[in-house]
Amino acid sequence: NAGVMQNPRHLVRRRGQEARLRCSPMKGHSHVYWYRQLPEEGLKFMVYLQKENIIDESGMPKERFSAEFPKEGPSILRIQQVVRGDSAAYFCASSPDGNNSPLHFGNGTRLTVT
Amino acid sequence: SQQGEEDPQALSIQEGENATMNCSYKTSINNLQWYRQNSGRGLVHLILIRSNEREKHSGRLRVTLDTSKKSSSLLITASRAADTASYFCATSPMDSNYQLIWGAGTKLIIKP
Numbered sequence: 001n002a003g004v005m006q007n008p009r010h011l012v013r014r015r016g017q018e019a020r021l022r023c024s025p026m027k028g029h030s031h032v033y034w035y036r037q038l039p040e041e042g043l044k045f046m047v048y049l050q051k052e053n054i055i056d057e058s059g060m061p062k063e064r065f066s067a068e069f070p071k072e073g074p075s076i077l078r079i080q081q082v083v084r085g086d087s088a089a090y091f092c093a094s095s096p097d098g099n100n101s102p103l104h105f106g107n108g109t110r111l112t113v114t
Numbered sequence: 115s116q117q118g119e120e121d122p123q124a125l126s127i128q129e130g131e132n133a134t135m136n137c138s139y140k141t142s143i144n145n146l147q148w149y150r151q152n153s154g155r156g157l158v159h160l161i162l163i164r165s166n167e168r169e170k171h172s173g174r175l176r177v178t179l180d181t182s183k184k185s186s187s188l189l190i191t192a193s194r195a196a197d198t199a200s201y202f203c204a205t206s207p208m209d210s211n212y213q214l215i216w217g218a219g220t221k222l223i224i225k226p
Binding site: 004006031040041042043044045048055056091093098099100102103104105106107108 | 144145147149154155156157158159162202206211212213214216217218219221
């Protein structure tokens with residue numbers, strides 16, 4: 001049973017380009033969370049999705065950032081017109097339900113904006 | 115906002131010693147979870163303790179929860195070099211069935 005898969009592991013973008021981060025949850029998990037982490041810091045919540053629905057996007061900037069979790073395929077975190085301040089590690093986690101279950105994390109995508 | 119606060123921020127001990135990390139939080143919770151993060155990797159769930167539990171064990175890990183003080187501790191006994199990692203607590207607030215509030219973590223270094 002494969003764990004949470006994130007790709008790419010490393011992504012380099014120039015300022016103004018788009019970054020597209022993908023996350024395939026564990027098999028059977030229909031709840032996905034996206035977090036952002038700066039070096040030596042904790043996790044900052046961005047968005048919580050269930051299949052085809054955004055449940056809570058309160059941690060995600062309203063401009064340039066969007067997330068989706070379609071019926072088929074991985075969850076996508078999209079950052080348009082990236083700026084240097086977007087450089088961070090972005091982690092995806094999944095759970096089988098939203099009932100405060102333990103989260104299963106991917107190994108993250110490290111985004112570097114040059 | 116982050117309500118969990120771990121202390122110490124960093125801890126360096128000799129292999130074989132015990133390591134204790136603490137977590138404090140502010141609101142009423144459903145449960146409290148501890149996670150480990152190795153450098154450059156995702157977080158791994160270690161243990162979950164519910165609000166009506168006071169102590170829980172898993173292998174070399176022992177977690178306590180004091181809801182009156184709104185605090186928890188994670189004890190790792192007989193530490194090994196492989197325990198070197200950052201450790202995070204996450205609280206599940208009573209008024210939410212999906213949120214987790216994360217602390218900034220304790221960086222643990224085990225010296226061989």
